[in-house]
Amino acid sequence: MIEVSWIVKRTGSRVITFIVVLSVIFFLARSAGTDPFERYLSEDPRIPPAQIQRLRARFGLDKPLYMQYIDYIKNTLQGEFGYSLYYKRPVFDIVMERLPWTLFLLSTSIILSTIVSFVVGVYFAWKRGTKIDIVGTNICMFIRSTPTFWLGMILLLVFAYYYPIFPLFGARTPGIQYANTFEYIKDILYHATLPLTTLLVREVGMYVLYMRNSTVEVLGEDYMVTAKAKGVPARSQMFHHAARNAMLPMVTVTAMRFGFMVNGAVLTETVFSYPGTGRLIYQAITNDDFFLLQGAFFIVSITVLVANLIADILCGWLDPRIKI
Amino acid sequence: MTEQKIVISRTRMRFNQFIDGAREFASVYRRSKPGLVGLAILLSFIFTAVFAPFLSPYDPYARVDRPLRPPSNKYLLGTNDIGQDIFSELIYGTRVSLTIGFLAALFTVVIGTLVGVVSGFLGGSVDEVLMRFTDVIMILPNIPLLILLMAIFGRQSYFIMILAISITGWTGTARMVRSSTLSIKERAYVEASKAIGAGDGHIITKHILPNVSPLIMATMIYQVAGAMMSEAGLSFLGLGDPSQKSWGMVLHYAQTSGGWYANQGYPAWWWIIPPGLMIALTVTSLVLIGQTMEEIINPRLRRR
Numbered sequence: 065m066i067e068v069s070w071i072v073k074r075t076g077s078r079v080i081t082f083i084v085v086l087s088v089i090f091f092l093a094r095s096a097g098t099d100p101f102e103r104y105l106s107e108d109p110r111i112p113p114a115q116i117q118r119l120r121a122r123f124g125l126d127k128p129l130y131m132q133y134i135d136y137i138k139n140t141l142q143g144e145f146g147y148s149l150y151y152k153r154p155v156f157d158i159v160m161e162r163l164p165w166t167l168f169l170l171s172t173s174i175i176l177s178t179i180v181s182f183v184v185g186v187y188f189a190w191k192r193g194t195k196i197d198i199v200g201t202n203i204c205m206f207i208r209s210t211p212t213f214w215l216g217m218i219l220l221l222v223f224a225y226y227y228p229i230f231p232l233f234g235a236r237t238p239g240i241q242y243a244n245t246f247e248y249i250k251d252i253l254y255h256a257t258l259p260l261t262t263l264l265v266r267e268v269g270m271y272v273l274y275m276r277n278s279t280v281e282v283l284g285e286d287y288m289v290t291a292k293a294k295g296v297p298a299r300s301q302m303f304h305h306a307a308r309n310a311m312l313p314m315v316t317v318t319a320m321r322f323g324f325m326v327n328g329a330v331l332t333e334t335v336f337s338y339p340g341t342g343r344l345i346y347q348a349i350t351n352d353d354f355f356l357l358q359g360a361f362f363i364v365s366i367t368v369l370v371a372n373l374i375a376d377i378l379c380g381w382l383d384p385r386i387k388i
Numbered sequence: 389m390t391e392q393k394i395v396i397s398r399t400r401m402r403f404n405q406f407i408d409g410a411r412e413f414a415s416v417y418r419r420s421k422p423g424l425v426g427l428a429i430l431l432s433f434i435f436t437a438v439f440a441p442f443l444s445p446y447d448p449y450a451r452v453d454r455p456l457r458p459p460s461n462k463y464l465l466g467t468n469d470i471g472q473d474i475f476s477e478l479i480y481g482t483r484v485s486l487t488i489g490f491l492a493a494l495f496t497v498v499i500g501t502l503v504g505v506v507s508g509f510l511g512g513s514v515d516e517v518l519m520r521f522t523d524v525i526m527i528l529p530n531i532p533l534l535i536l537l538m539a540i541f542g543r544q545s546y547f548i549m550i551l552a553i554s555i556t557g558w559t560g561t562a563r564m565v566r567s568s569t570l571s572i573k574e575r576a577y578v579e580a581s582k583a584i585g586a587g588d589g590h591i592i593t594k595h596i597l598p599n600v601s602p603l604i605m606a607t608m609i610y611q612v613a614g615a616m617m618s619e620a621g622l623s624f625l626g627l628g629d630p631s632q633k634s635w636g637m638v639l640h641y642a643q644t645s646g647g648w649y650a651n652q653g654y655p656a657w658w659w660i661i662p663p664g665l666m667i668a669l670t671v672t673s674l675v676l677i678g679q680t681m682e683e684i685i686n687p688r689l690r691r692r
Contacts, residue, residue: 081524096540209671211620214664225655326529357539361532372527
């Protein structure tokens with residue numbers, strides 16, 4: 065069983081590190097001068113200095129730095145991330161509108177890529193040294209070396225321009241009234257195909273190699289020889305004896321993947337103009353919207369940390385050796 | 389006099405040891421076909437970067453013809469939306485992309501080694517705190533963190549990009565260096581020098597660092613690949629320096645300023661495909677070199 069103290073320790077280290085990251089960003093941002101009143105208003109001669117002073121007092125910017133820091137930590141932990149300078153709305157609301165799209169892309173591609181890389185990886189390991197394994201692993205290595213956004217651009221080029229099978233941008237057809245839920249789901253899947261394929265290709269390229277190598281390692285174990293000697297059928301050797309044991313490192317890797325997936329999402333969503341958090345981060349830098357950028361980063365990081373914690377606990381449950 | 393002689397001979401001995409080691413490394417490396425292919429590709433890119441002014445047919449910032457010309461004999465990869473020669477752009481881009489990759493990797497490895505050695509050597513609560521911190525930094529989404537750092541310190545500066553990549557990318561190196569420091573620390577000769585009263589500084593510089601350095605070299609090659617990917621992503625998002633176009637920047641312009649609508653609504657494939665291929669080729673060559681080096685350093689891997 066999972067001990068409570070182990071979970072508490074895991075959660076605690078994440079919370080502490082997150083607060084350290086928050087603090088570092090606060091002091092870095094302050095030292096580099098992202099005080100919005102200084103940055104955006106003080107250059108405007110039409111605004112009297114007294115007005116700016118009043119505004120600063122209203123937002124607590126006239127307090128000493130350590131008081132501001134305490135306010136900042138308190139607000140952030142309460143989900144108060146400030147206002148977007150561009151949208152003039154609370155950052156939290158904007159990010160929350162976009163988050164489901166990203167979560168949809170990420171969770172679908174994680175599930176699909178895990179299944180595909182599991183099957184393909186075991187197959188390559190089984191056929192190790194043959195032509196199909198060599199060609200396959202080389203293709204995977206090349207995919208691993210290509211920039212995600214470029215992969216997306218190529219897919220867009222081929223399947224949206226030259227062969228216009230899929231839409232060029234967006235998450236759904238603009239201004240359409242859906243007849244029923246089925247139509248709605250169909251439209252969303254239709255728009256998500258290319259972004260999802262981009263993420264999938266990259267993920268599979270990465271994790272097929274992991275799965276293959278860990279299966280190859282297992283194939284050298286004594287119990288595999290025993291299984292063969294007993295006359296266990298090949299398919300059963302492959303999936304019941306080899307794959308089951310090779311799976312564990314793969315599960316551990318899955319826990320580490322979420323942050324990495326978000327990187328892919330930022331770039332892929334930008335290429336396909338997909339309305340998720342990744343594209344929001346891109347828009348925030350192009351609009352010079354620091355608070356939106358900061359808030360989006362925090363919310364995405366919290367999501368990643370929570371997802372990772374759940375995966376971590378699951379791993380500890382599947383393989384108790386991890387906890388040592 | 390004798391003292392000086394000893395010093396000289398010791399330096400020479402070190403040098404000879406180094407040469408012997410390098411020679412042995414080269415003789416094993418030569419037998420690996422993927423390693424040689426990777427090295428050949430990387431060297432040709434480095435050659436291109438060094439001799440860019442002689443190799444590129446045009447000035448990459450000059451408008452040489454009408455916009456969005458398809459590839460022809462005159463312009464090998466056509467022209468972009470303001471009539472600059474894309475082939476020349478890519479040749480100059482080699483310089484920018486490789487420089488950023490190598491510099492960022494160097495800083496990354498320095499930070500990682502520092503954290504790893506301190507953590508592994510001191511152990512105890514220092515180790516515990518540093519490693520917990522490393523674990524969580526590793527999980528955080530890297531690209532958003534980089535974007536945030538660049539938004540604070542200044543966008544469109546490669547110097548800041550290099551710094552940002554190195555202060556977020558050291559975690560993998562730190563973990564690896566830590567684990568080999570732990571194993572070296574327990575070896576007999578370290579115990580021996582401790583017994584005759586060697587200080588921590590001596591043990592770290594004379595025993596631990598020389599022994600982890602081959603591993604650090606292999607890690608650094610991988611870090612170059614990683615840094616180049618990060619640079620490409622950040623430049624693609626428009627965080628690069630417009631006066632020094634890297635491959636990622638070329639793709640940024642292709643994405644944002646009309647690369648998609650070149651001839652009668654069809655995209656300029658000659659603007660979109662080549663830069664990505666350059667990135668992919670360089671990264672593949674680095675991975676091949678890194679794998680070969682790793683196999684030499686860690687012979688256990690060779691069995692696969």
